[in-house]
Amino acid sequence: MxxxxxxxxxxxxxxxxxxxxxxxxxxxxxxxxxxxxxxxxxxxxxxxxxxxGGYAPAYPSHELSDPELAPVRAAARHVLDGHSPYPAVLIDQHWRLVEANPAVALLTAGAEPHLLTPPINVLRLSLHPDGMAPRILNLPEWRAHLLHRLRQQAATTNDPALYELHEELRGYPGGNGHAAPINDAVSRVVIPLRYRHNDQELSFFSTTTLFGTPLDVTVAGLAIEAFFPADPTTTETLHTFALAKA
Structure with a gap:
C-alpha cells in the first residue's frame, strides 16, 4: 500500500x-x-x-483464567462439546492447546508423552516424528499446508515466537515425497487430512473459527480448529469411538 x-x-x-x-x-x-x-x-x-508513539495501550490482554474471559471459555466449550463426536480443539495465538473435546484422543493416540505434556503445541504434535506424523498418510501435503498457514500468521502478526516455531517445524522430516492421489469429491475442493487409525484410513477436512469483533489481545488470538469426516467410513469410525469412550 x-x-x-x-x-x-x-x-x-x-x-x-x-x-x-x-x-x-x-x-x-x-x-x-x-x-x-x-x-x-x-x-x-x-x-x-x-x-x-508515547501512549498507553488501547486493548487489554487478560489471562484465559481471568473472570473477564469466563464467557469466552464457556462459549468455546459449548462449541467443542457440540462438535462431538468429531474432533475439535481450542488453541491460542501460538497454537498451544487450550481445550479439546474427547474425540481428539483418536488423533493423538500413539503420540509420545513428551508431546502430550502441557503446554501442548498442536502443530508440533502434528508434525513431530514422535507425534501424529507417522500416521498422516499425506504428510508432505499436510505439512506444506500447515507450514504455509504458520508462515502467513507469523508475517501478519510479526510474532518472533511464530517465526521460531516455523523454523523448528520446517526442520522435521516428512517434507519429501508425494501422497498417492485420491480423486474424490473432497480432495478436489479442500486439502484433506488422511490419517491411519489402527488398520483404517480416515479422511478429514477442517474449519477454523475465530471470535468476532475481539477487543482483547488474548481473545483475538483464540481459534477453534474443527475436523469433519470426509467420507462415510470416517463418520462411522468416529461414532463408534465415541460410543466406546462413553
Whole structure:
C-alpha cells in the first residue's frame, strides 16, 4: 500500500502522513489506531504502535483464567462439546492447546508423552516424528499446508515466537515425497487430512473459527480448529469411538 493509498483510506492528508512517517509531526493516538485499522494490524501490534508513539495501550490482554474471559471459555466449550463426536480443539495465538473435546484422543493416540505434556503445541504434535506424523498418510501435503498457514500468521502478526516455531517445524522430516492421489469429491475442493487409525484410513477436512469483533489481545488470538469426516467410513469410525469412550 502506498503512502497516498493509506492516507486516502485513513482520511488524512498525504502531507500530514508524510510528516508523521519522517518524524516531523507526532501522531495522535486516534490517528495511530486509524492507521492500524486500515493496515489490518493485530491488536497486540496496535498496542505496540501506541507505546512507540508515547501512549498507553488501547486493548487489554487478560489471562484465559481471568473472570473477564469466563464467557469466552464457556462459549468455546459449548462449541467443542457440540462438535462431538468429531474432533475439535481450542488453541491460542501460538497454537498451544487450550481445550479439546474427547474425540481428539483418536488423533493423538500413539503420540509420545513428551508431546502430550502441557503446554501442548498442536502443530508440533502434528508434525513431530514422535507425534501424529507417522500416521498422516499425506504428510508432505499436510505439512506444506500447515507450514504455509504458520508462515502467513507469523508475517501478519510479526510474532518472533511464530517465526521460531516455523523454523523448528520446517526442520522435521516428512517434507519429501508425494501422497498417492485420491480423486474424490473432497480432495478436489479442500486439502484433506488422511490419517491411519489402527488398520483404517480416515479422511478429514477442517474449519477454523475465530471470535468476532475481539477487543482483547488474548481473545483475538483464540481459534477453534474443527475436523469433519470426509467420507462415510470416517463418520462411522468416529461414532463408534465415541460410543466406546462413553
Amino acid at each position: 502506498s503512502q497516498l493509498d493509506l492516507s486516502i483510506e485513513a482520511g488524512v492528508s498525504a502531507r500530514h502522513l508524510s510528516f508523521v512517517e519522517t518524524g516531523r509531526a507526532r501522531p495522535s493516538p486516534e490517528l495511530i489506531l486509524r492507521l492500524a485499522e486500515q493496515l489490518d494490524m493485530p491488536l497486540a501490534e496496535r498496542n505496540r504502535m501506541l507505546l512507540a
